[in-house]
Amino acid sequence: MEKIQMVDLTGQYNKIRSEIDAAISNVITSAAFINGPEVKAFGKNLETYLNVSHAITCGNGTDALQIALMSLNLKEGDEIITTPFTFIATAEAIALLGLKPVFADISPCCFNIDPAEIEKQITKKTKAILPVHLFGQCANMDAITDIADRHNLYVIEDAAQAMGSEYTFSDGLVKKACAMGHIGCTSFYPSKNLGCFGDGGAMLTSIPELAEKMQSIAQHGSAVKYYHERIGVNSRLDALQAAILNVKLKYLDRYNQSRVKAAGYYDKELEGIEQLTVPKRMKQSTHIFHAYTLKTTAQDRDPLCKFLKKRGIPTMIYYPVPLHLQKGYSKYGYKKGDFPVSEALTGSVLSLPMHTELSNEQLQYICNAVREYFKKA
């Protein structure tokens, strides 16, 4: 059996190696490294895939969030409501701009922000809601859109973990993650569902004025070279990465299906274990399993990880500390106990290996080891 990895990028690359190598080689031969035809083509391909009229590519997912927020005419101290149970980038982009990250706890079922908790956090200064579609499953966008409409707020999606995930609204309308808010932000970090071979990101919107503004912000606040209508940043998707993404986007749905299949295998084998809860699927959203995250008990979590590690099975804790308790964010005045659901989960979740190349033999080995642990416990 091949060594089990948390994420297997080499195995995935080997299957499409000639196509990728040719794409990279073309860029090098053309020497169009910055904003060349591959970057333009990828923007168009993303628009088609996501059914959104404007894609603006950028340097990484964190920049995407920052540029999206910069385009909204906000002022210092304005409040953005988001989840404390996510990767730091979500709150970092808010904090860096002098805006205030205001956290709202997540639903116990599925790791995403709880609309009822959002409602409680709204003040006169609230300007936007920033839901994260964590682990590959969309947040409750019916409720979030409704709250945003009633309070006249922007919705900025953090879809870094949900590229290809689909949400069915109560009226039957189906939209992809990134296509539901005023702006959708995503990342092409190598381990994401659509990953490149370095850093990359994008903002998606169907609002032309926001598209124009984000395009300008991402290139030094400029539409015409050397004329700067605003203060911007330098954030570009590299042409080599765009060429790789143009190849990989064609395989994204298949990649996501492999993840779903592996998740189904885990579910079937682990469902019966009393001390474990397998990830819940919401009926409104597909789940594309950026991560396969189990809940267990606080006593079992670390011993189980250690037990698996001894058998050559890596695990990860997404996330060990909720954002409101991160040291660097203490100035916002949050304390332990503020978001009990997120706090409890940081002590009881673990994620099993999840990628597109897991064999049944590996999955069976992992599940057997988990079962063995609980037989002993």
Ligand SMILES: *Cc1c(COP(=O)(O)O)cnc(C)c1O
């Ligand atoms: C990865 C990630 C980001 C940041 O993306 P980078 O490309 O690494 O900057 C933001 N939010 C979430 C939820 C992520 O998982």
